[in-house]
Amino acid sequence: MTISSYTERAGHRTEEADGLSVPWSRPSPKRKGVSARMISAVTILLVLGAWGLSARLQLVSPVFLPSPVAVWNKFIVVARDSFVDATLLQHTVASLGRVFAALVAAILVGVPVGLAIGISTVGRGIFDPLLEFLRPIPPLAYLPLVIIWFGIGEPSKILVIAIAMLAPVALSTASGVRGVSQERIDAARSLGATRRQVVRHVILPSALPSILTGLRIALGAGWSTLVAAELVAATRGLGFMIQSAAQFLVTDVVIMGILVIAAIAFVLEFTIRRIERALVPWAGRE
């Protein structure tokens, strides 16, 4: 499969054929990108194949490793009917709702904090150690404390995710702010901008590419905190669905849930990259 599709491409593009005839020359970026994607596709197919094969040969009991087909069927069933009293869509909406509520909270707190770190020594002195303290703590470690303080309701779940998102948002904002060229600020000041106007019209837009990168990282961090956040007293959500399934050893739902989480993470990443390109087309072109 690899070979046939490769030769097909080489037939279409002569410069790739040239690249092939001198294998040790520096590969053109284009050719490298295409073949890397190809290798990725093959890798995924191989993993799926190995999974299907070992399930088929019953190398592992289906209780522990259901076949890909069984997982796919479960996906259809849960999407149409329900699992633990909610359809797959309802679980997904519940989880996405938490993550986006947390994202809004993280932006509202993180961007001003990052701005303060970036433009003032006092701000940096106050917030830098706090963020550095918060950043490496795994969500499961502060989850019990959040529950003791804020109870087992929805706010606790959102807070756990928001805490995981705060550091990436704030630190990316700060680094974006610090990266603003002094000449750009000086030019604005000489055109008559006040300190406030410099922040609003120069520093924030200059830092926007970096802030968006921070949001992308934060969304990844928040999404991966989801299962922890839904550990306690949730009745809906992808993380809750996986945990419930695990308790009853419904392994196909567990695997299906994991794949759905991964797929959504992929879509989110892709979407934000598109938004970045639309919103800050100048990034990397200055």
Place this chain on the structure above:
Amino acid sequence: MNVLRGSMPHLVLDKISIHYDGQPAPAVERVSIDVAGDDFVVLVGRSGCGKTSLLNVAAGLVTPARGNATTDGRPITAPGSDRTVVFQNDALFPWLTARENVAFALRLRGVRPAERARRADELLALVKLGDAGDKRIWELSGGMRQRVGLARALAAEPQFLLLDEPLGALDALTRERMQTTLLDLWTASHAGVLMVTHGIEEALVLATRIVVLAPGPGRVVRSFEPGFSRRYAAGEGIRAIKADPAFAAARGELTDAIFEGEAA
């Protein structure tokens, strides 16, 4: 050339010394420069002579250790739109179009959108970019970007234009063409110009007065009044001026002044 000669503004640097924190010696010592409202003063000199520092004092971006910087007798304490700066790297805002960049100073002052777009288009036409208003900054060449930067600085209607090696990042041919653009703008804007450059020929073509600085610490060693820019303003062609034997002689003299006292 200015009708209201009596009320002509002056940008005065009076016995300026600049001392940067952590540096053992002053960067500039007792330098005085007077830029009148119809002057085109060019600062030249070897690296480390403090020419950019002096420009930054005039801009209000650097505070001198001693001496007085004033415009119209008022002390310069901060940047202000009566003295706009154009930097070597255009420092344009890539999230705005060329027109919006030019209109930036007007936007800061709360000028209405329609009015500031009209003013910006006028200025873009003045720098021969009349049809580039909707272009994004990264779609423009280096020379075009610097033209937008000049138009943006002029939009504030400054009394003085401070140019920090504005042509330094451009290729030689573009630089050549930008020299006449600068002269045209100087004539059209009625602003006095203080400019820093490394280009000897550039200084001769543009300046009404050239101030030669020497390093260690920065100080004035010579002052020339080449007069070629007045000839251009009077209608003489730039090529004819450069071909004049007087131009070559002046270039030799200026080069000698810049490298005076330096071991060969």
